[in-house]
Amino acid sequence: MKGTIFVELIKMAEEAFGEDAVDDMLDRANLENGGAFTAVGNYPCSELVKIVEAASAQSGLSGDVLQRKFGHWMLAHFVVHYPEFFADKKNAFAMLEAIDGEIHVEVRKLYPDAELPKFETERVTADHLDMTYSSPRPLVDFCHGMIEACVDQFDEKADISRCPVHADPNSTTFQIKRPS
Numbered sequence: 001m002k003g004t005i006f007v008e009l010i011k012m013a014e015e016a017f018g019e020d021a022v023d024d025m026l027d028r029a030n031l032e033n034g035g036a037f038t039a040v041g042n043y044p045c046s047e048l049v050k051i052v053e054a055a056s057a058q059s060g061l062s063g064d065v066l067q068r069k070f071g072h073w074m075l076a077h078f079v080v081h082y083p084e085f086f087a088d089k090k091n092a093f094a095m096l097e098a099i100d101g102e103i104h105v106e107v108r109k110l111y112p113d114a115e116l117p118k119f120e121t122e123r124v125t126a127d128h129l130d131m132t133y134s135s136p137r138p139l140v141d142f143c144h145g146m147i148e149a150c151v152d153q154f155d156e157k158a159d160i161s162r163c164p165v166h167a168d169p170n171s172t173t174f175q176i177k178r179p180s
């Protein structure tokens with residue numbers, strides 16, 4: 001995974017727990033590189049999982065909750081650093097529908113080694129979007145947080161529920177329903 005993701009996760013932890021606590025936490029996380037991540041590096045997702053587990057032990061919050069919070073943090077980061085992807089979308093559904101066929105396609109051009117998930121979307125009704133996420137990485141809750149933050153970003157409200165894909169713990173269908 002891209003180093004930016006690690007750098008942002010550590011920034012979020014530092015803001016929540018303070019720099020000294022995060023240094024201790026990274027020491028205890030048994031990381032291959034001792035916690036020295038750079039934005040231009042590439043690191044295994046298993047290292048990200050170790051940091052989330054260490055942050056969970058530190059805070060008492062579950063890994064799922066932390067991943068979700070991190071999804072909000074990361075979406076806010078993308079809004080600031082890639083505003084052009086958001087500017088031409090008229091609402092959250094349009095944004096979510098553009099990730100697989102447009103946004104992550106551009107990300108892949110910029111970073112050919114990016115590890116990106118797959119999305120399939122279906123408009124069930126005008127106010128109900130189904131979005132099936134699949135990835136070899138255990139990041140369903142991170143994705144959930146990004147979708148929630150995307151809805152917030154467009155100043156909208158939506159109820160987001162999940163319907164797991166059997167036999168694949170890293171995949172899920174998000175059912176995103178706007179109040180009609």
Ligand code: HEM
Pocket residue numbers: 001002003005075078079082085095096099103104107113114115116117134135136137139142143146147150
């Ligand atoms: C609501 C909108 C978005 C959602 C739900 C979303 C979802 C995700 C998820 C879940 C991942 C983690 C990889 C995985 O699950 O296998 C990911 C990775 C990534 N996404 Fe998106 N994304 C969104 C928008 C964006 C935007 C606007 C950008 C900006 C360019 C972006 C750039 C990236 C990058 C750089 C990675 C990391 C790839 C790597 O580490 O190798 N995404 N995205």
